[in-house]
Amino acid sequence: MTISVAVAGASGYAGGELLRLLAAHPEFEIRTVTGHSSAGRPLIESQPHLRSLAHLTLGETTPEVLDGHDVVFFALPHGASGALTEQLTQVGLAVDCGADHRLTSAEDWAAFYGGEHHGAWSYGVPELVIANGDGTFGRQREALIGATRIAAPGCNASTVALSLAPGVAAGVIEPRDIVSVLAVGPSGAGKAAKTHLLGAELMGTANPYAVGGTHRHIPEIQQSLRRAGAREEPTISFTPVLVPMSRGILATTTARVVPGVSAAEVRVAWERAYADETFVQLLPEGVQPRTADTLGANTCLMSVTVDEAAGRAVIVAALDNLAKGTAGAAIQSANIALGLPEDTGLSVNGVAP
Numbered sequence: 455m456t457i458s459v460a461v462a463g464a465s466g467y468a469g470g471e472l473l474r475l476l477a478a479h480p481e482f483e484i485r486t487v488t489g490h491s492s493a494g495r496p497l498i499e500s501q502p503h504l505r506s507l508a509h510l511t512l513g514e515t516t517p518e519v520l521d522g523h524d525v526v527f528f529a530l531p532h533g534a535s536g537a538l539t540e541q542l543t544q545v546g547l548a549v550d551c552g553a554d555h556r557l558t559s560a561e562d563w564a565a566f567y568g569g570e571h572h573g574a575w576s577y578g579v580p581e582l583v584i585a586n587g588d589g590t591f592g593r594q595r596e597a598l599i600g601a602t603r604i605a606a607p608g609c610n611a612s613t614v615a616l617s618l619a620p621g622v623a624a625g626v627i628e629p630r631d632i633v634s635v636l637a638v639g640p641s642g643a644g645k646a647a648k649t650h651l652l653g654a655e656l657m658g659t660a661n662p663y664a665v666g667g668t669h670r671h672i673p674e675i676q677q678s679l680r681r682a683g684a685r686e687e688p689t690i691s692f693t694p695v696l697v698p699m700s701r702g703i704l705a706t707t708t709a710r711v712v713p714g715v716s717a718a719e720v721r722v723a724w725e726r727a728y729a730d731e732t733f734v735q736l737l738p739e740g741v742q743p744r745t746a747d748t749l750g751a752n753t754c755l756m757s758v759t760v761d762e763a764a765g766r767a768v769i770v771a772a773l774d775n776l777a778k779g780t781a782g783a784a785i786q787s788a789n790i791a792l793g794l795p796e797d798t799g800l801s802v803n804g805v806a807p
């Protein structure tokens with residue numbers, strides 16, 4: 455039986471990537487696509503790369519249009535989905551790619567986003583290591599089985615949380631004094647026109663932004679590290695840098711190694727966490743991830759190295775912000791919720807060079 459799907463925000467970047475992946479998914483049938491300023495226009499005008507979906511027209515993003523589908527994916531600006539999703543009465547599974555349902559803390563929501571807080575849904579990063587509270591550890595995928603409401607992650611937040619959770623859970627790195635610097639492509643900021651995202655402002659230069667603890671993904675990372683069993687309140691200095699590549703994130707994150715822990719013990723924590731994972735892969739020692747190898751793929755590629763002189767673990771992680779960072783994570787999580795094989799419709803192969 456095919457599963458009927460609607461995508462809200464289908465004219466944007468995340469919506470476009472959802473549709474690209476959903477079009478190749480054997481169990482899902484894309485019935486409805488909606489937009490905002492582009493409602494009423496053919497989808498192909500906004501997404502000219504999606505040739506197989508040329509028959510679709512963008513509808514209005516309203517509860518009436520979205521209700522009645524088995525699954526609805528939301529890819530709206532943050533603040534736009536919270537109230538809308540509360541009005542749905544006949545949707546089996548809703549997956550929100552925006553931030554509205556990621557944070558459990560209303561204080562964090564108020565401090566970093568503002569406006570009404572709509573509460574947290576099951577977090578859509580299946581591979582995240584989660585402390586069970588009794589000294590054992592599981593994975594976030596266990597919370598996604600049978601879920602009816604899922605919050606897909608922030609792309610930078612999931613990259614950094616996946617980078618750190620194994621070491622935090624194993625107690626081999628300290629959760630305070632973490633430093634993360636990320637090279638990020640401008641598609642992470644969405645399709646709406648902004649002067650600082652013009653080609654002339656981006657080509658041939660690297661532009662830092664949200665410097666000094668203001669980026670909205672910081673509380674989301676802290677929340678994930680608490681769930682991984684952080685023994686003290688996580689602190690993170692987080693600096694993204696826009697670089698001239700359309701998609702992709704390369705996050706270099708360093709954390710203090712707990713005194714007395716060896717480099718081998720550090721590496722074992724990541725090997726154990728990801729040995730059985732399809733989509734989060736620890737690379738052989740000495741091999742560093744490249745963004746190009748993750749483009750279009752549902753993978754996060756990672757290296758772990760100990761800088762003995764600095765006493766720090768250095769974790770480098772690459773993923774495609776639109777694939778594993780958003781749409782891929784959303785579809786992987788939906789697969790789990792619906793009881794489908796987790797990798798249905800998702801690929802580990804990137805597009806390089």
Ligand SMILES: NC(=O)c1ccc[n+]([C@@H]2O[C@H](COP(=O)([O-])OP(=O)(O)OC[C@H]3O[C@@H](n4cnc5c(N)ncnc54)[C@H](OP(=O)(O)O)[C@@H]3O)[C@@H](O)[C@H]2O)c1
Binds near residue numbers: 466532
């Ligand atoms: N881009 C990424 O890499 C990425 C990664 C992780 C999460 N996300 C999240 O995904 C969501 C969408 O991001 P995006 O990058 O795809 O943004 P985008 O390219 O700007 O697309 C936004 C979409 O929302 C629609 N929209 C705009 N204002 C609206 C409103 N007031 N009410 C209803 N719909 C509205 C737009 O429709 P029209 O074009 O028709 O006006 C468009 O379809 C955001 O919450 C973002 O944080 C994005």
